[in-house]
Amino acid sequence: MKNIFNKYLTCCIILFAFIATSVIAATPLDDNQLYHEGQSMSGQWGRPSSELQQKINALNSTANPYVYMPVLFGIAIKDISPNFGDPRSGGRMHEGEDIMAVKGTPIVSPTPAVVLRTGIGETEGNYVYTANPGGETFVYMHLDRIGEGVISGLVLSQGSLIGYVGNTGNASGGAAHLHFEIHNSSGTPTDPFPRLTGEFSIQEKIPYLSTILTQTSDTALPQFLVSNFRATFVSALALNITLPTSIINLLVSIPETPAPTGSLPAGDLDIGSSGTKVTELQKYLIQVASGTAATRLASAGATGYFGTITKAALMEYQTSMGISPSNGYYGSATREFITAHPITPQDNPASATFTRNLYLGISGEDVRTLQKLLNANGYIVATTGSGSAGIETIYFGPATKAAVIKFQIAKGISPIAGYVGSITRLALLSL
Numbered sequence: 001m002k003n004i005f006n007k008y009l010t011c012c013i014i015l016f017a018f019i020a021t022s023v024i025a026a027t028p029l030d031d032n033q034l035y036h037e038g039q040s041m042s043g044q045w046g047r048p049s050s051e052l053q054q055k056i057n058a059l060n061s062t063a064n065p066y067v068y069m070p071v072l073f074g075i076a077i078k079d080i081s082p083n084f085g086d087p088r089s090g091g092r093m094h095e096g097e098d099i100m101a102v103k104g105t106p107i108v109s110p111t112p113a114v115v116l117r118t119g120i121g122e123t124e125g126n127y128v129y130t131a132n133p134g135g136e137t138f139v140y141m142h143l144d145r146i147g148e149g150v151i152s153g154l155v156l157s158q159g160s161l162i163g164y165v166g167n168t169g170n171a172s173g174g175a176a177h178l179h180f181e182i183h184n185s186s187g188t189p190t191d192p193f194p195r196l197t198g199e200f201s202i203q204e205k206i207p208y209l210s211t212i213l214t215q216t217s218d219t220a221l222p223q224f225l226v227s228n229f230r231a232t233f234v235s236a237l238a239l240n241i242t243l244p245t246s247i248i249n250l251l252v253s254i255p256e257t258p259a260p261t262g263s264l265p266a267g268d269l270d271i272g273s274s275g276t277k278v279t280e281l282q283k284y285l286i287q288v289a290s291g292t293a294a295t296r297l298a299s300a301g302a303t304g305y306f307g308t309i310t311k312a313a314l315m316e317y318q319t320s321m322g323i324s325p326s327n328g329y330y331g332s333a334t335r336e337f338i339t340a341h342p343i344t345p346q347d348n349p350a351s352a353t354f355t356r357n358l359y360l361g362i363s364g365e366d367v368r369t370l371q372k373l374l375n376a377n378g379y380i381v382a383t384t385g386s387g388s389a390g391i392e393t394i395y396f397g398p399a400t401k402a403a404v405i406k407f408q409i410a411k412g413i414s415p416i417a418g419y420v421g422s423i424t425r426l427a428l429l430s431l
Contacts, residue, residue, distance in 0.1 A: 048116070052153050055114045056131045063134025063184075068110040068158075068198040070140070071101045071165060071178055072208065073229040074327055077199055078271065081308045083292065084191040087384045095189035096139065096181035097196065100293060100315045102228050102326050103176035104144055104221075106212055107162040108200075113138065115154040118146050124179075125168025130156065135185030142171040142179050148215045159200065159208040161215060167319075175293065175316035176326070202236050210244050222246040228325045269330035273306040281306075281330060284338060285313045286376045286389065292316075298389040301378015306330075354428065358420035362396045370420065371400055373428055379407045 048056060069077060079100075086094040113130040116137070120126055126143035128150060144166025156162075167176045182192045200208070213222065226233065226247060233247055243251075269278055282302040285294055297313040315328035323337050354366055371381045371392035381387035381403045401418035408416045411427045420428070 055153065055155055059112060059114065059131065060133035063136050064111050065195070066197040067192065067195045068200055069196060070107050070110050070162065070180060071099055072106045072108050072205055073225065073232055074105055075099060075101050077196060079308055079311055079328065080196065081296065081312060082193040084193055086292070096179050097192040098292060099178045099180060100175060100312045101165045101178060103165055103167065103319065104224055105165045107140060107165060107178055108208055109156045109158060109160045109162055112158055113156040115150055115152055115156065117152050118150060121169060123170045125171060126163065126166065128162050137183040139181035140178060142166055142168050142177065144168065148217065159204060161212045175319040202232065202239065203241060206236050206241050206243060213244050213246065222250055226250040228327065267335060269306050271306060271311055274304055276304065278306045279304040282310055283376060285317055295389055298375055298380065354420065354425040358396055360396055360401050360418065363394050365394055367396045367400065368392045368394050374403045374407060379403045
């Protein structure tokens, strides 16, 4: 009897273990579990099947030392600035590179790769994860949509479609951009910016585009591309590069707009421009815009030089306001929009007069105005949280005092004490 009972118990245990294992195997991991599960089998997220693992194993065992710009048109290496490690809400740190670009622009794989998974996340929006050479994982987030036919297990060549630039997930309502991450073979996020040193040549881009146009069912894509990146296609024709027929037909039918190359039209601004007009544009963006690019511009201040930070902030503003093309070029469309939407007295902290001295420990709306004025002109009270651009406070604390001291040093005001007296008040109003 005892032996029969033991055999029965053993059978029950085996059956229970089998059922439990089946349930666990059948239960899909959610995004959070997949992301934090850690890496296995060549460092890829989740648990690859044997077939998927074989495809991953076929990739080069050495990571590419440099990475090509994954946004196919409109963005060059000079147009981006590093933002890996920037502080984010909830005490997080930014684990990728935000590449501001026109919404809907195709994104391609910078290297041969294998698609690990695709999906929609609350924060990531539409996303694609790929296995890349050297056991690395590339992540593409906030996509407007995932590329046609891009599914788990798909083997990608360099230049294969990933998706399209967007602002989904927690970027909803903000400027369109690609959030691009690189995780090493241990799963640790690494800074993509130092490795983003290559750009696909126009001879490479056009064949990539031709393949994309055969994949997509979006009949409006060719018109979108010609409207926003006409100069690229004109350059291709000049080099005797064969363009897709749909692109050639639209080049004839869509009117040409002034191209931001060479000598700029009067009043236009772009990379390399400088002077009072650039300063005015920078002050405008700092005071009325919002978003990560505007915050970086506020940190840099109104320098009077149109660099990559200003271009990113302008592109962010154009996208949020629906100005097309949203390419960071200050031309007639953007100029007319800004002229029609001037800074109001409420927006402009310099329109207020300071009727009393301000100092450590004092409170009031004039302190908030002081903080806004300092932030808008590059004398940053705080880069994040209370006192930062858009979150100015009514309290004159140590951070405000430090910003006032920076202003006094820059203006040669003595004594340099962080005390806003009559001389400093007068200097503030001259901004």
